[in-house]
Amino acid sequence: MDIISHALVGNIFKEFARSPSAKDKLIIVLFAFLPDIPVMFLMYPLLGHANGRPYWIPYNSDWVGARSAHPILSMSWEIPHSLLFFLLVIIPLVFWLRLPKLAILSYLSHILLDLPTHTGEWGVKPFYPLHCMVNGFTDAWAWPFSYMAISWILLLAIGWCLHLHTKARA
Numbered sequence: 001m002d003i004i005s006h007a008l009v010g011n012i013f014k015e016f017a018r019s020p021s022a023k024d025k026l027i028i029v030l031f032a033f034l035p036d037i038p039v040m041f042l043m044y045p046l047l048g049h050a051n052g053r054p055y056w057i058p059y060n061s062d063w064v065g066a067r068s069a070h071p072i073l074s075m076s077w078e079i080p081h082s083l084l085f086f087l088l089v090i091i092p093l094v095f096w097l098r099l100p101k102l103a104i105l106s107y108l109s110h111i112l113l114d115l116p117t118h119t120g121e122w123g124v125k126p127f128y129p130l131h132c133m134v135n136g137f138t139d140a141w142a143w144p145f146s147y148m149a150i151s152w153i154l155l156l157a158i159g160w161c162l163h164l165h166t167k168a169r170a
Contacts, residue, residue, distance in 0.1 A: 001117040002141045002148055003040070006033040006110050008155035013106045015162040024100040031090075031103040035110045038076035046073060060142040067121050081111055082128035117141065 010032025014025040047066055048056030067074040079085050090107050093099075114124050117140035123133040140151070 001110075001113045002143075003033050003036045005140070005148070005151055005155060006036065006113070008152060008159060009109050009113065010106045011159045012155065012162060013102050013109065015159065015166050017100060017102055019100060027099050028102045028106050031099075031106040032110055034107060035080035035114075036077075038080060042076045043070070043073055046070065063122065063142070065121070077122075078125055078128045081114060081124050081126070083111060083126045084128065086111060 007029055010029035013032065014028040017025055017028060019025075043066070044058060045056040047053075047058035047062045051058060051062045053059060053062070067077075086108060091104055094101065094103050111124070111126065114136075115126065115134045116136040117138055118124050119136045119139050122139070122141075123135040125131065125133050140148075143151075
């Protein structure tokens with residue numbers, strides 16, 4: 001799944017927040033795309049630069065073979081997408097920093113949504129560092145922009161409907 005879709009899923013989760021705090025809602029949205037942040041700042045510029053792409057933003061084709069060509073950097077994707085990392089780092093961190101508990105579900109949603117939306121080389125290793133890999137049924141992160149835009153509109157509509165529903169309840 002692409003990072004914008006993950007953020008929009010976090011936007012849906014924030015509608016269930018008990019606290020009206022903008023900070024809490026921002027944290028919930030942030031945790032929905034948090035696993036992809038290391039990739040954005042490490043793998044994206046590396047692959048984009050290595051392939052001479054404008055603004056160092058890689059094309060979808062640049063990701064083919066990248067996991068095996070850059071095993072150390074690919075860990076920046078594998079570690080935060082691991083359920084073990086989620087259990088051993090994210091959950092304790094949320095409790096220790098007294099963050100909204102929905103941040104836990106928001107983060108978990110990222111991993112669970114990536115399971116069916118990453119195939120082949122970029123299948124998710126949910127128990128990394130163990131090597132078992134889940135091969136999804138689509139590479140939604142590599143869809144054409146028009147397909148992504150359709151999913152963004154649907155996720156925005158769901159978020160908006162939930163927002164209206166929670167406002168009507170209040």
